[in-house]
Amino acid sequence: MGFTVENGKKLLLIYNPMSGREQTRKDLSYIVEVFCKAGFLPTVISTQKQGDVIEIIESIGEEYDLIVTCGGDGTANEMTNGLVRLENRPKCGYIPTGTVNDFANSLKIPTRTTDAATVITNQNFFNCDLCSFNGRIFNYVAGFGMFTNVSYVTPQESKNVWGKMAYFFEAVKRFAEYTPCHLEIEYEDQKIEGSYILGLVSNSEYIASIDFYGKKNIKMDDGVFEVIMIKELKNPMEMQDVLNALISRNFHSNYILRFQTDYVKIHSKENMSWTLDGEDGGNVTDVEIKNIRRAIHIAVPMGNLSVAKHQPKQLEDINK
Numbered sequence: 001m002g003f004t005v006e007n008g009k010k011l012l013l014i015y016n017p018m019s020g021r022e023q024t025r026k027d028l029s030y031i032v033e034v035f036c037k038a039g040f041l042p043t044v045i046s047t048q049k050q051g052d053v054i055e056i057i058e059s060i061g062e063e064y065d066l067i068v069t070c071g072g073d074g075t076a077n078e079m080t081n082g083l084v085r086l087e088n089r090p091k092c093g094y095i096p097t098g099t100v101n102d103f104a105n106s107l108k109i110p111t112r113t114t115d116a117a118t119v120i121t122n123q124n125f126f127n128c129d130l131c132s133f134n135g136r137i138f139n140y141v142a143g144f145g146m147f148t149n150v151s152y153v154t155p156q157e158s159k160n161v162w163g164k165m166a167y168f169f170e171a172v173k174r175f176a177e178y179t180p181c182h183l184e185i186e187y188e189d190q191k192i193e194g195s196y197i198l199g200l201v202s203n204s205e206y207i208a209s210i211d212f213y214g215k216k217n218i219k220m221d222d223g224v225f226e227v228i229m230i231k232e233l234k235n236p237m238e239m240q241d242v243l244n245a246l247i248s249r250n251f252h253s254n255y256i257l258r259f260q261t262d263y264v265k266i267h268s269k270e271n272m273s274w275t276l277d278g279e280d281g282g283n284v285t286d287v288e289i290k291n292i293r294r295a296i297h298i299a300v301p302m303g304n305l306s307v308a309k310h311q312p313k314q315l316e317d318i319n320k
């Protein structure tokens with residue numbers, strides 16, 4: 001029997017030729033082959049500039065059964081920003097070719113492109129939460145403060161986790177160089193005011209290649225995200241206290257604010273710059289972050305991800 005496309009699912013593959021490794025271009029024909037072998041009908045589009053993925057998905061996404069993007073964390077971010085604009089949201093897949101790939105790592109998606117393509121053809125879908133930041137989607141992390149200077153310059157040659165951790169701690173040690181932001185933070189029935197040098201709002205095991213929470217209680221479909229903020233540090237002893245809390249990953253420090261929630265409001269008198277999934281998130285005074293529960297259906301390896309069974313209880317507020 002010859003080649004048949006009768007039952008072929010329509011797959012839209014959007015790839016970023018500029019992403020991380022030049023390898024993407026070389027791998028492309030192998031990726032297409034994986035999809036064709038599995039009976040999919042791929043349409044391939046290469047992006048020309050930032051924002052293309054969103055526009056492509058918004059204009060033709062609904063015509064496809066499956067939308068796959070190939071690129072770095074920024075490409076994955078554009079994919080979800082495009083998908084949420086669709087009324088009839090197709091399922092999706094992601095082939096990571098960036099340099100950090102935190103989103104893919106948290107979803108256990110392999111970094112070898114053909115392996116990631118095979119994961120997609122196996123069609124095991126995970127109902128992943130997304131987060132909205134003043135209406136804009138981020139997949140895994142929004143951050144301000146030191147974070148914007150530190151995390152995305154983490155040297156890639158630091159392959160082992162401790163190397164990366166060490167680098168992160170080096171940055172924390174330079175705390176005095178950062179101007180703290182005076183913030184009003186509101187979530188659930190809490191209202192907190194204070195000065196902070198770093199804030200991370202995440203729904204991810206990995207942040208800047210670091211297994212940040214040590215896999216503790218991090219689920220990407222549980223309806224909540226994690227918030228961690230480091231207060232203004234006034235002397236080396238306070239800094240040491242924070243470092244100890246981060247290294248041990250128990251986060252017990254008077255200078256760390258940590259909680260889980262599905263909604264947080266942050267107000268600052270001055271404009272503060274944010275990053276969303278490693279991209280520029282703009283300069284704003286007021287931020288509203290919401291969890292959008294199980295917003296996308298993304299292909300992941302079988303049996304590798306723990307699925308949230310119920311809404312977890314609020315973490316104990318260690319600042320009280």
Ligand SMILES: [Mg+2]
Pocket residue numbers: 129203218219220221222223224225226
């Ligand atoms: Mg979560």
